Amino acid sequence: xxxxxxxxxxxxxxxxxxxxxxxxxxxxxxxxxxxxxxxxxxxxxxxxxxxxxxxxxxxxxxxxxxxxxxxxxxxxxxxxxxxxxxxxxxxxxxxxxxxxxxxxxxxxxxxxxxxxxxxxxxxxxxxxxxxxxxxxxxxxxxxxxxxxxxxxxxxxxxxxxxxxxxxxxxxxxxxxxxxxxxxxxxxxxxxxxxxxxxxxxxxxxxxxxxxxxxxxxxxxxxxxxxxxxxxxxxxxxxxxxxxxxxxxxxxxxxxxxxxxxxxxxxxxxxxxxxxxxxxxxxxxxxxxxxxxxxxxxxxxxxxxxxxxxxxxxxxxxxxxxxxxxxxxxxxxxxxxxxxxxxxxxxxxxxxxxxxxxxxxxxxxxxxx
Numbered sequence: 001x002x003x004x005x006x007x008x009x010x011x012x013x014x015x016x017x018x019x020x021x022x023x024x025x026x027x028x029x030x031x032x033x034x035x036x037x038x039x040x041x042x043x044x045x046x047x048x049x050x051x052x053x054x055x056x057x058x059x060x061x062x063x064x065x066x067x068x069x070x071x072x073x074x075x076x077x078x079x080x081x082x083x084x085x086x087x088x089x090x091x092x093x094x095x096x097x098x099x100x101x102x103x104x105x106x107x108x109x110x111x112x113x114x115x116x117x118x119x120x121x122x123x124x125x126x127x128x129x130x131x132x133x134x135x136x137x138x139x140x141x142x143x144x145x146x147x148x149x150x151x152x153x154x155x156x157x158x159x160x161x162x163x164x165x166x167x168x169x170x171x172x173x174x175x176x177x178x179x180x181x182x183x184x185x186x187x188x189x190x191x192x193x194x195x196x197x198x199x200x201x202x203x204x205x206x207x208x209x210x211x212x213x214x215x216x217x218x219x220x221x222x223x224x225x226x227x228x229x230x231x232x233x234x235x236x237x238x239x240x241x242x243x244x245x246x247x248x249x250x251x252x253x254x255x256x257x258x259x260x261x262x263x264x265x266x267x268x269x270x271x272x273x274x275x276x277x278x279x280x281x282x283x284x285x286x287x288x289x290x291x292x293x294x295x296x297x298x299x300x301x302x303x304x305x306x307x308x309x310x311x312x313x314x315x316x317x318x319x320x321x322x323x324x325x326x327x328x329x330x331x332x333x334x335x336x337x338x339x340x341x342x343x344x345x346x347x348x349x350x351x352x353x354x355x356x357x358x359x360x361x362x363x364x365x366x367x368x
Contacts (some may be wrong), residue, residue, distance in 0.1 A: 010296065010330040012303050013310075013323075017062065019250040020284040022165050022217040025106050027062035028303060029323040032255075032290050032311035033110040033168065033223070035067050035078060036353045043070065043083020045092025048350035050099060055348040056316055057103035060323030062309070064105040066096070068112030068170050071155040072148070074123045077114030077175065080352065084109060084155040090162055097163035108221065109159040110168045111152055115176030116185065128179050129186040129193065145192060145202065148176070153209035156220075166219025169206055172255045174229030177203050181239065184230030196235050203239070211248045221251040226263075226273065233265045237276050244282040252282075253311055256291035259302055278306030295333050296326035317357070320347050338365035 017025040031053075038049040049067075057064040069084040070076045076083075083089050093109070100107035116128035116137035126137040127144065140148070156167045171177035179185040180202045186193050192201050203222070210220055222243055226236040243252050254277050263273045274289055290311035293299050299310045315322045318334040325332045335343065341354045341364060349357070358364045 010300065010327065013296070013299055013330075014327055017286060017309055019219055019286060020247055021250055022219045023106065025062040025309065026104060027060070027323060028309040029061055029299060029326065030063040030288065030309050030311050031056045031061040031065050031316050032313045033065045033067055033170070034313060034317065035081075035356070036349075037078060037080030037356045038350050038353050039080050039082045041080070042088070043073075043076075043081060043085065044089055045082065045096055046350075048353070049082065050092075050096055052348045052350070052353065053096060054099040054103060055320040057100040057105035057107075059316075059319070059321030060327065061105050061312070061316065062323070063108055063165075064100045064103075065108045065168060065311075066110055068110050068175075069155070071111050071113055071151045074125075074127065075113030075115070075118060075176065076122045077112065077117055078119070079122065084111065084158055085151065087158065090158060093159065093162035093164070097159075097165075101163065101165070106165045106219070107163070108166050108168055108219065109162075109164045110170050110223070111155050111159075112170040113148065113152075113176040115179045117175060128176060129188055132185070139188070142190060149202070149205045149209050152206045153213045156210040156218075157213050160214050160218050166221065166250065167210065168221040168223055168253060169203070169210070170223050171203050172223045172225035177206070178225065178229055178231065181236070182230035183232065183235075196238060200239050200242075204242075207243075207246075207249065219250040220248070221253055222249060223253040223255055225255040225257075226276070227257070227265075233263055233268050233273075233276065237280070240277055241280045244280050244285045244287065247284050249285045251286040251288055251309070252277075253288045253290065255311075256289055258291045259289050259293055259298075259305075259307075261291070274302075274305060274307070296330040299326065300330060314360075314363070317344070317349070318347065337363050339363070340365050341367075 014027045069082040097107045116132040116135045118126040128137045286308040288309040289307045294315045
């Protein structure tokens, strides 16, 4: 009986997931958008980044998402970031989309602008919703906000021309769309500040522009995070509810840091953080979650708790074929950390990516 139950549980992970637009995802284990610093300084795709992502697609991920790709040169968030702000990026992006799709995975490009988190040494003068003393950022003008909406839309069109199945709008982790959502970061007095409706205006304008400018089969997702960076859980839940009600959004990707955690806000500690989103009406929009899902059994349990799909981070870094391994054995557990750099190299990480991973405490073993 237990063996049969395991088969049933793993089959849930590998059932196709239809989306409101375009092709279905072949399974519910998707690659999260992971910073890797492997692209060229001008934002063009490197062979190393192509290899890293294509290997994950071949390893069985139902959707393979790129790292955050900046839609403006001045919105770069980290060195070696993939770009989508120029047609000069098209040849590399086209190669990448083809490699991912040829492996049987959906291909998604995450669209991003770092806002006040753009390092001065990379962009010069960072900009955001309001002046930020800590970073030296200045407030965007109304014309610059309008330009940002346009550049997100043009970047999505560029992704579509490159052959991607869709894009994800990065509205999480304190980057520009999340900065506008935050009442701490956003102190504007125009139509983009003040009430939650105003602070969410930019996100919905970007979503509308992308949907309007791209084809009927092009997929659009949004990533949100409900805590940290001045965000309020209740407000993000309201934004999530509105997004889920929209039939023009294919999926909402909630980055929770840990799918099992309790909310930080005492007002919401009556149930786990994830449960505040899985109980929302979602129409045709799919709901996914990310946060410390590191084993096959944890992935199954996450679906049982109400998610439609799971975004994989560390597990996918440790094993490019994590989905294939789980399909064979739902009890599969990744290699323990810290791991030897040679193991990561064997899993398709370049030396610069391995070095970046040293920022994740306890992930990479020190040289002996």
